[in-house]
Amino acid sequence: MSTAERPMPPLDADERTTLESWLDFYRATLAQKCDGLPEEGLREASAAPSPITLLGLLQHLAEVERNWFRRVLAQEDAPPFFAPPAGGGDGSQGREGGWEFADDATHAQALARWEGEVAAARKNCAARALDDTSPFMGARVTLRWIYTHMIGEYARHCGHADLIRERVDGRTGV
Secondary structure (H helix, E strand, C coil), rough: CCCCCCCCCCCCCHHHHHHHHHHHHHHHHHHHCCCCCCCCHHHHCCCCCCCCHHHHHHHHHHHHHHHHHHCCCCCCCCCCCCCCHHHHCCCCCCCCCCCCCCCCCCHHHHHHHHHHHHHHHHHHHHHHCCCCCECCCCCCEEEEHHHHHHHHHHHHHHHHHHHHHHHHCCCCCC
16 A cells, blocks of 8 residues: 555545445544655653553554454454554453554554454455445344544544644644
8 A cells, every 4th residue: 555645535436436435534644644754753651641652553454453343244353453442352352452562563564453453344345345344243234334444543543643743843734
């Protein structure tokens, strides 16, 4: 995924194109927020007591992609990459890990893992209709709901990324 481009979602498109375009817009926003920082900057937390970092966000969103598009939508046996947060659930209820990272974790590794999960998500969605469902928490969830949830997830975390990036090097916008 190129971090140089962040195409504006179309203003007049069908529902699926609109949902996919907004999700891709926020995916590109996250990549841009991480782009160009040294490893130390990606590991810098925004402000105490929050431990959230750009590297942690990237890892977390790789886990979120994996959870919703592989484990839930495609019902794949895709074990979590990261342990859920302390006191969290098992990953099945939106409590994905990734926030913490190993001492030797790098942006390149996290980006490759995230890009792999984005590619898997696109593949798993390609042949499905928005009304297609998968079992989730004793009910059924549609692909439309998952797309909408993911847009919200990314939008919220891109807001975090905005604040972190500004704190780290003063860069705003994007």
